[in-house]
Amino acid sequence: SQDTMSEVKLEFPSKQQAIDYAEKNNIDYYVVEPQKSKIIIKSYTDNFLKDK
Numbered sequence: 001s002q003d004t005m006s007e008v009k010l011e012f013p014s015k016q017q018a019i020d021y022a023e024k025n026n027i028d029y030y031v032v033e034p035q036k037s038k039i040i041i042k043s044y045t046d047n048f049l050k051d052k
Contacts, residue, residue, distance in 0.1 A: 005027070012018035015031055022029035 010018065010021070012021065018031065019029070021027075
């Protein structure tokens with residue numbers, strides 16, 4: 001790609017700092033909110049149960 005800026009991923013300590021940086025430098029941006037993952041605790045034998 002000719003546009004290397006489209007391939008750059010930046011991370012900031014806060015969402016507001018990221019937005020301020022992008023707006024100050026006239027950079028198009030989008031914010032990806034972190035998603036919580038649900039942890040399912042199961043035993044080792046659950047891996048071999050047929051009724052999944």
